[in-house]
C-alpha cells in the first residue's frame with residue numbers, strides 16, 4: 001500500500017508568482033450597457049457575417065497555418081509584402097511572442113508605468129526584467145527616456161491605454177533610430193480612431209514591430225484576430241515561435257472574417273469616424289458635468305470628477321445598468337475609462353452621471 005502525500009499545488013515553482021491579466025467583466029446577471037472593454041458598438045459587416053457562415057462548412061479541416069490569404073489581403077491594403085505580416089490569435093499573441101523573443105533578464109522590457117496591464121503579466125510569465133518609465137503628471141510620455149537604450153524590448157501603446165493619449169510618428173522614428181539595438185514594439189490597438197500609424201516606418205527600421213488588432217476598430221473582438229507588421233526577419237523570428245507554440249492559433253473562421261473585413265474597409269472606416277464623433281460629443285457633455293479628460297484618440301475616454309471618487313461613480317453606474325472600467329492603482333485610482341458606445345448608449349451614460357452628481361435628482 002502506497003502512502004498518499006496530498007499536494008496543494010502541482011504548479012512548477014517558476015510559475016508560482018504569475019499574476020494573470022484581469023479582463024473587464026462580461027456579466028450575465030442582466031443586460032448592461034457595456035462601456036468597460038472597448039468593444040465596437042457596431043456589428044461586423046454583412047460580407048463578414050457571410051464569410052463566417054461559409055467558413056462553417058469546412059471546419060472539419062485545419063486552417064492554413066501560414067494564413068496566406070489574409071497575409072496577402074493585409075499586405076495589399078498596407079502597401080507591403082505578405083512576408084511583412086504575421087496573423088495571430090488577437091494582438092495579445094503578437095505581444096506574447098515578442099516578449100518571448102526579445103526580452104529576458106539581461107534584455108529588459110521598457111514601458112510606461114501607466115499602460116496596458118498585459119505587459120506586466122507577460123514580464124512575469126516570461127521572467128523578463130521590466131523597467132517602468134513614469135509618465136508625466138499629465139500622462140504624456142517623455143520619449144527621450146526611450147532613446148539611447150542599449151538592449152531589450154521597448155513597448156509603447158500608441159495611443160496609450162488607458163490614457164488615450166497618442167504620440168507622433170516622428171517621435172517613434174526617433175526612438176527606432178536612437179535605440180537601434182532594441183526591438184521597438186508599437187501597439188496600435190486603437191490607432192484607427194484618430195492617431196497616426198507608424199506602419200510606414202517598417203521598411204526603414206528593421207527593429208520596429210507594429211501590432212494591430214481586429215478587436216476594436218473591426219468589430220471582431222469575439223473572433224480573436226490580430227497581426228504583426230515588421231521587417232521580414234522579425235516576422236520570421238516571431239513566426240518560428242508561433243509554430244513552436246501553436247501553429248494553428250488563428251482559426252478558419254477568424255481567417256475568413258479577416259479577409260472579408262479588409263475588403264469592406266470603408267464600412268469600418270465609417271464606424272471609426274462615428275465613434276470619433278460620438279467621443280467628441282461625449283467629451284463636451286462630460287466637461288459640462290465638471291469632468292476632467294485626457295485628449296483621447298481612441299474609442300474610450302479617460303476622465304475624473306473632482307467631486308466624486310471614481311470607485312463610487314463606477315459602482316453607481318453599475319447599479320443603473322452601465323458598466324465602465326475603474327483601474328485601482330496609484331496613478332489611475334481617481335480615473336474612469338469609459339468605452340465609446342452608440343450615441344444612445346452615451347446619452348444614457350451622461351444622463352445617468354448627471355443624476356448621480358445631482359444626488360439622485362435629474
Ligand SMILES: *Cc1c(COP(=O)(O)O)cnc(C)c1O
Pocket residue numbers: 089090091092093116157161187189212213214215221224225226
Ligand atoms: C485590446 C488591446 C489589445 C489586445 O487586443 P486583442 O483583442 O488581443 O487583439 C492590445 N493592446 C492594447 C493596448 C489593447 O487595449
